Amino acid sequence: MMRVPFVDLKAQYLSIKDEVLPAIEQVLSSTAFVLGKSVSDFEQAFAAAHGVRYFTCVSSGTAGNHLALWTLGVKAGDEVILPSNTFIATAWGATLCGATPVFVDVEPDSYNIDPARLEAAITPRTKAVVAVHLYGQPADMDALREITDRHGIALVEDCAQSHFAEYKGKRTGGLGITSSFSFYPGKNLGAYGEGGGAATNDPEIARKYRMIRDHGSEKKYYHEIYGHNYRMEGIQGAVLGVKMRHIEAWTESRRRNAARYNELLKNVPGICTPKEMPYAKHVYHLYVVRAERRDELQKHLESKGIATGLHYPVPLHRQQAFAHLGCKPSDFPVTERLAGEILSLPMYPELTAEQIRYVCDSISEFCR
Ligand SMILES: Cc1ncc(COP(=O)(O)O)c(C=O)c1O
Incomplete structure (x- = not known):
């Protein structure tokens, strides 16, 4: 594996x-x-x-x-x-x-x-x-x-x-x-x-x-x-x-890796890849997809030897430290939805094309 x-x-x-x-x-x-x-x-x-x-x-x-x-x-x-x-x-x-x-x-x-x-x-x-x-x-x-x-x-x-x-x-x-x-x-x-x-x-x-x-x-x-x-x-x-001396090359590698992920995941049902806005050059500190059945997918990937992350599982308006502010979750519908769907896939400049393919194959296997 x-x-x-x-x-x-x-x-x-x-x-x-x-x-x-x-x-x-x-x-x-x-x-x-x-x-x-x-x-x-x-x-x-x-x-x-x-x-x-x-x-x-x-x-x-x-x-x-x-x-x-x-x-x-x-x-x-x-x-x-x-x-x-x-x-x-x-x-x-x-x-x-x-x-x-x-x-x-x-x-x-x-x-x-x-x-x-x-x-x-x-x-x-x-x-x-x-x-x-x-x-x-x-x-x-x-x-x-x-x-x-x-x-x-x-x-x-x-x-x-x-x-x-x-x-x-x-x-x-x-x-x-x-x-x-x-x-x-x-x-x-x-x-x-x-x-x-x-x-x-x-x-x-x-x-x-x-x-x-x-x-x-x-x-x-x-x-x-x-x-x-x-x-x-x-x-x-x-x-x-x-x-x-290296950061610009590393940034380009991150962008190339994101493009590979986008390509391999574009037709996978239940997966939504990140959108680069027309005004933006995104540097992919994190490559975050949205997934139906996110928690099960995360477990599946873990069983395949693939580490993922959640950024962030508990939005700020729901943090215990801010309970005194009395925020209503219904005021944050997009953040609320994201918290249940986001999944950060492995992302770093040294990630190889083979590793990306393996991650995407493992996601497809789960989703199809
Ligand atoms: C959006 C954001 N702001 C601030 C920080 C704080 O940075 P540091 O961990 O260096 O204190 C981080 C990272 O941890 C971050 O992701």
Whole structure:
């Protein structure tokens, strides 16, 4: 029986081992363990590649979510709108500022926050909208911006899953006033530990990013504003710097793998493949299908040695942590339906055509 893991970080490590070990050694021998040249070099390269003026590395994507809202002055009593179908860290960005998350349902085809439902969620307390580019596909930023501009509220991006994805030919990360990225190991661009970042084109916000990540300080022991310790480790900067040389090729491999899946699954009854929206270049952090009898299919694939995932089995409006918000599941019909149908298939650049064929044959066998 062929085994197909959900991700294969070892295969990628082996392919860059000869570049990554000397880069790590360089950090160790220079003892630049926290921030330092490896991190600032990577910040510059990542900003340039994303067409943003400033990119600031931090210790996780969650820290980036927090900074992206903190630097806008989001505070207790404010509301922050975000999609009901996302990883919970998007909401922590709001709660860490003391604000209340307000969930909005997603579109049935892109699975991203639905601009048609946004306006009804805006109140005089709304300070920002966080668009998540879920699974690697950009949200419809122009449609969202038309609404946020009209109401004078900030549009922020959560790019944890969308490194190098494009919206109308522009990379995500520079489309909102602030944005955040995650470099968690399994992300499209992953560190060898925790990592994240925040981007902006605004020099004053960028200055705040840098100060807040380092105790509210520009000069050691002089603290101008409230801060945190959100610094990135030097080793992570070195690993990410090496991976920058490969990320575009890896992104193309993900897209090729998605096209193979689409082709082999297109006529399988009961399976709905992901739709790439006309404005989007999807980078397939996750390849998510919808399936009738999803739970049985997942078990069948497991018995065939194929690992799959659910992103996400419990939507935010139904999480215990947000029970006090009193959300009604009937307000989120699309997210509710997705939670019972979505299935994430194995996806990583090193996935082979044979593995994809095996996964698709195993799905067809179950569905026919
Ligand atoms: C959409 C989204 N936002 C935020 C995060 C948080 O990133 P991290 O795990 O690096 O804190 C993640 C990933 O975990 C994510 O998928």
